[in-house]
Amino acid sequence: MDFSFSQETLMMQETLRKFITEEMLPLQEKHKLDREKPPPADLCKQMRKRSAELGFYGIDMPEDVGGMDIPAADRCLLFEESGKHDNVFANEVFGGAGGPTPVLLACNDKQKEKYLLPLMKGDITTCFGLSEPGAGSDATNIQTMAVKKGDKWILNGRKHYITNGPSADFAMVFASNDRAKRAKGGITCFLVDRDTPGADFDHPQHTMDGDGWVGELVFEDCEVPAENLLGQVGAGFSLAMKWINDGRLNICAGSVGIAKRMLKLSLDYARQREAFGTAIGNFQLIQAMLADMATDIFAAENMMYRAAWMKDQGQDIRKEAAMVKLFGAEMVNRVVDQAMQIHGGMGFMRETPIEHVMRQVRVYRIFEGTSEIQRLTIAKNLLKE
Ligand SMILES: Cc1cc2nc3c(=O)[nH]c(=O)nc-3n(C[C@H](O)[C@H](O)[C@H](O)COP(=O)(O)OP(=O)(O)OC[C@H]3O[C@@H](n4cnc5c(N)ncnc54)[C@H](O)[C@@H]3O)c2cc1C
Incomplete structure (x- = not known):
C-alpha cells in the first residue's frame, strides 16, 4: 500500500x-x-x-x-x-451539509438546472432534513407525512437540528409516503424551496457551539409541486444513505486535522511553560499525555487512509467507515481534553482556541450516527461476515 x-x-x-x-x-x-x-x-x-x-x-x-x-x-x-x-x-x-452532496445526483435535468448547478457555484445553499423530534438514531421512524393531492404533495411535520436549516435556500426533506414501509419504499425525498407556502425555516436553535448553525424546519399543509420530488417515490432512504460512508470519512479527516492542531499547541506550550523551575514538557506525566495524543492521532490517520484506499479500490467500506467515524470522533475529543489539561487554567480561558474546539467537537460523537450507532453497524457487519 x-x-x-x-x-x-x-x-x-x-x-x-x-x-x-x-x-x-x-x-x-x-x-x-x-x-x-x-x-x-x-x-x-x-x-x-x-x-x-x-x-x-x-x-x-x-x-x-x-x-x-x-x-x-x-x-x-x-x-x-x-x-x-x-x-x-x-x-x-x-460545502458540507449546506452544499452539494451525492444525494442530489438523483436530480433530473430540470432539477439539476434549478438546484444542483447553482449549488455547485456557491450561489445558493441547502440543508439535509431527515432528523425529527421522534426520529434521530431511529431515522426510518420519521413522522413527517407526504400525501399526494393532484399535481402536488402536501407535507406536514417538523424536522430539527438541521445544519444550515436557518439559512438554506431549499431543503432536501425526507417524508413518509407510507409509514408501514419505512426504509423499504416508505420514505420519499422532496426539494422544498424556502419560500414555499406552508414551509417555515426560520427556527434557529441554540447549541453548545453557538446559535443559528442548526434549526427546525416546520411544514404545515406545505404544498410541494410534484416536479420537486427527488428520484422515485419511496426511494428516499436509500438516497439519504448514499452520502453516509463519505460523510463518515470526512468527519474523521476533519478530526485528524483538529487533533494535529491541538497537539502542536500542546507541544509549544509544554516547551515554553515553566513550573517548579523547568519546562512542563520535562515532566513525564505531561510527556505521557503528548505521547498518547500523538499515538491516537496516528491510529486515526492510518485507519482513515486505509479505509479511503479500500473505497478507491472499489471495496464496500460500510463497516470500516463506521469504525473510522467512531474512532475519529472519540479520538479528537480525547485529544482536545488532553490539550486542555496540558494548558492548565490557560486552556479553559478564551485566550486559547481549546475551549471552543472542545465545544465544537463534542457533537462529532453524536451527529452523522452516534458512537453507539457506529458500534451497532460494526457489530452487525461483523456478525454477517
Ligand atoms: C449539531 C447537530 C447537527 C445536526 N445536523 C443534522 C442535519 O443536518 N440533518 C439531519 O437530518 N440531522 C442532523 N442532526 C441530527 C443527528 O443526526 C441526530 O442528533 C443523531 O442521529 C442522534 O439522534 P437523537 O439526537 O435523536 O438521539 P437519540 O436517537 O434519541 O439517541 C439518544 C441516545 O440513545 C442512544 N441510542 C439510540 N438508539 C440506540 C440503540 N439502538 N442502541 C444503543 N444506543 C442507542 C444514542 O446513541 C444516544 O446516546 C444534527 C444534530 C446535531 C446535534
Missing part, C-alpha cells in the same frame, strides 16, 4: 492552505467573527463562490456537474488540511 500523495494532490493541499490562511482567516479577523453565530450571509457567499472558483466547493461531486470527482484518500487529505485551521468559514470550503 502506497501512502504517498501525487505532486498534484500536494499542490491542491497547498492551494487550500493558502486560500484558508490568506483569504478566509483575514476576512474572519477583519470582521471579528467567531463561532457564536454563523458569519453574515454575504461573506459566506463570497467565500463559497471563491472556493467554487478554486475547485474546492463540491470537490467530491462528478466532473459533469462541476466537481473534481477526486479519490477518497485525496479528499481526506484536504479535509484534514481544512481541520487544521480555526476557520469560521469552514462550511464554505467544501
Whole structure:
C-alpha cells in the first residue's frame, strides 16, 4: 500500500492552505467573527463562490456537474488540511451539509438546472432534513407525512437540528409516503424551496457551539409541486444513505486535522511553560499525555487512509467507515481534553482556541450516527461476515 500523495494532490493541499490562511482567516479577523453565530450571509457567499472558483466547493461531486470527482484518500487529505485551521468559514470550503452532496445526483435535468448547478457555484445553499423530534438514531421512524393531492404533495411535520436549516435556500426533506414501509419504499425525498407556502425555516436553535448553525424546519399543509420530488417515490432512504460512508470519512479527516492542531499547541506550550523551575514538557506525566495524543492521532490517520484506499479500490467500506467515524470522533475529543489539561487554567480561558474546539467537537460523537450507532453497524457487519 502506497501512502504517498501525487505532486498534484500536494499542490491542491497547498492551494487550500493558502486560500484558508490568506483569504478566509483575514476576512474572519477583519470582521471579528467567531463561532457564536454563523458569519453574515454575504461573506459566506463570497467565500463559497471563491472556493467554487478554486475547485474546492463540491470537490467530491462528478466532473459533469462541476466537481473534481477526486479519490477518497485525496479528499481526506484536504479535509484534514481544512481541520487544521480555526476557520469560521469552514462550511464554505467544501460545502458540507449546506452544499452539494451525492444525494442530489438523483436530480433530473430540470432539477439539476434549478438546484444542483447553482449549488455547485456557491450561489445558493441547502440543508439535509431527515432528523425529527421522534426520529434521530431511529431515522426510518420519521413522522413527517407526504400525501399526494393532484399535481402536488402536501407535507406536514417538523424536522430539527438541521445544519444550515436557518439559512438554506431549499431543503432536501425526507417524508413518509407510507409509514408501514419505512426504509423499504416508505420514505420519499422532496426539494422544498424556502419560500414555499406552508414551509417555515426560520427556527434557529441554540447549541453548545453557538446559535443559528442548526434549526427546525416546520411544514404545515406545505404544498410541494410534484416536479420537486427527488428520484422515485419511496426511494428516499436509500438516497439519504448514499452520502453516509463519505460523510463518515470526512468527519474523521476533519478530526485528524483538529487533533494535529491541538497537539502542536500542546507541544509549544509544554516547551515554553515553566513550573517548579523547568519546562512542563520535562515532566513525564505531561510527556505521557503528548505521547498518547500523538499515538491516537496516528491510529486515526492510518485507519482513515486505509479505509479511503479500500473505497478507491472499489471495496464496500460500510463497516470500516463506521469504525473510522467512531474512532475519529472519540479520538479528537480525547485529544482536545488532553490539550486542555496540558494548558492548565490557560486552556479553559478564551485566550486559547481549546475551549471552543472542545465545544465544537463534542457533537462529532453524536451527529452523522452516534458512537453507539457506529458500534451497532460494526457489530452487525461483523456478525454477517
Ligand atoms: C449539531 C447537530 C447537527 C445536526 N445536523 C443534522 C442535519 O443536518 N440533518 C439531519 O437530518 N440531522 C442532523 N442532526 C441530527 C443527528 O443526526 C441526530 O442528533 C443523531 O442521529 C442522534 O439522534 P437523537 O439526537 O435523536 O438521539 P437519540 O436517537 O434519541 O439517541 C439518544 C441516545 O440513545 C442512544 N441510542 C439510540 N438508539 C440506540 C440503540 N439502538 N442502541 C444503543 N444506543 C442507542 C444514542 O446513541 C444516544 O446516546 C444534527 C444534530 C446535531 C446535534
